[in-house]
Amino acid sequence: MNKQHSAVLLMAFGTPLSDDQLLPYYTDIRHGHAPSAAQVAALAARYRAIGGLSPLAKITEQQVAAVKKELTARGINVPVELGLAHTAPHIAEAVEQLVDAGVTTIYGVPLAAQYSSFNARSYHGKAKAALAAHPGIRYVPVNDQGGSTALIDYWAAQLGKVREVIASPQTAVLFSAHSLPVRTLAAGDPYKANVEADIQATAQRANLKRYWLGWQSAGKTGDKWIGPRFEDVAQQLINAGAEQIISVPLGFINNNLEINYDVDIELRQLIEQAGSRFTRLPMPNADPALAATICDRLAAAGLTKQ
Template identity: 35%
Template sequence: MTAKIGVLVMSYGTPESLEGVEAYYTHIRRGNAPSAEQLKELKDRYEAIVGGVFPLRENTDRQVEALQEALNSGHSGEDVQYMCYQGLKHAHPFIEDGVEAMARDGITQAVGIVLAPHYSVMSVGTYIKRAREKAEASGVNMEFVESYHLHPELIDVLTRRVSAKLDLFEETGAARDEVRVLFSAHSLPERILAMGDPYRDQLLETSKAIAEQAGVTSWQFTWQSAGRTAEPWLGPDILDTLRELGEAQVKYVLSAPIGFVSDHLEVLYDLDIEAQALASELDLRLMRTDSLNSDPAYMSVLSDVVRTKASQLKVSQS
């Protein structure tokens, strides 16, 4: 008999249409509706992206489907069927909805994973807390993958993406050592440092591993997409970094947003539109590494860490 293991695939979430942006933004703001000005600004950002909202949501849907396929293929010796469920932080189906769906399907053993390689109590930790509470209330025993920031296959696939773009710079006459590589991730409030949170260190470890494997010597880490709150967030922001590089007469910059695994607003707008516009003003040539999305190599990383965590479950055959 085949045992069934549920996999809760968690991510931030995206509205399914422009009509859903207000409800989505209100949920992010913990029930406080945005002002008309704030709502217009967010809608304008989605509209500025080619294709608008839809491809952002489609990316996440494809990742969940591709992970289920990867988990259930190529391991004939494993008498387990994996069933993936989506759980979003700020949109339907919410994290709790994904757990409920598992319980309805009779699944009692599961693994939870967030589509983010680096752990912070303020990011991945909040997903896990919600999923664990709902799982315990629903009779689902769930183990969690907290991070996978140094998984060899992850470093390999990210290194290949960096190298591919450096090759493009070379084709246009720029030497590889003339290109400044900017690794980046979503900023978080500075107070995580006082908490001993591993987020920054894990990001630096990933950056260093990629740089060493790609033979990159000219690189630095920067932050992006900080929230607009009164408290200070981790910096410097990538826009400030670009200005500093412009003043330093750097001409070629490669953006490598290693904290993001798919094309979302922080990549397609914050980098491809906002940062690109500033780079043009500064006469910098800026390229960005391609996102992982549902790349088979990334699915291999996810399936490996999910299987490893699933091996810790006591699965009953049914």
């Protein structure tokens, strides 16, 4: 097979790069429905609170570079493009880049910790829509076929670094993941079970006996979202005597708005105002563990040395 016959399309959420991109970004998230001026102002205030714009764009570029490096180390020399769901370069643009490169098979993989059919369907749908004009190109959706072993090892190692703190009965370990509408579970989405399985595996690897799970960053919609909220769990832990809470956002792979604001500002404020201490473990970002996880999934989906 020609080296360039296969390619990898890495897909991520995207983030605005300047203030003037906030409105189109927010509108795209809302499926073309423009937000109110108040909603845009609230989003802008959240970005200002974390120092301006999110570091997500730079981190995502670093993750793409790390995946390319890991693929090369495994003897897989194929084109790799990044496509974003809500900002440029959009997924359709990345697909066209790969089409122009002459590839015949595209492996599309969302940059995510755990598989959710609710989220993955959107990413894969955008890629397939872009390929509708190119029926000769095969699209392979890559989800969680290869598991999350490297990321589980990463979080277990981070917990190991605070082993002495965790040993105190006054310290609580609070895992968190992004909430989704409850209706997605009724539709058979395995996301909640995947998150819980990864947490259990991480706890076993770290020899962690006591831990809790809270769901964060639920959307402001009329839907019921997966709970309990991590703010409520934290408050319950404090009420029960927790003097320190260790935040482990295992459902995320990088420092984004949900981490730098929802965790580092809102959750921290709740905990510290109650008189307890707060510590968040470092995010994987461009750690080799993330690249290894993505490449394991690609290998399980059929991408081999070329």
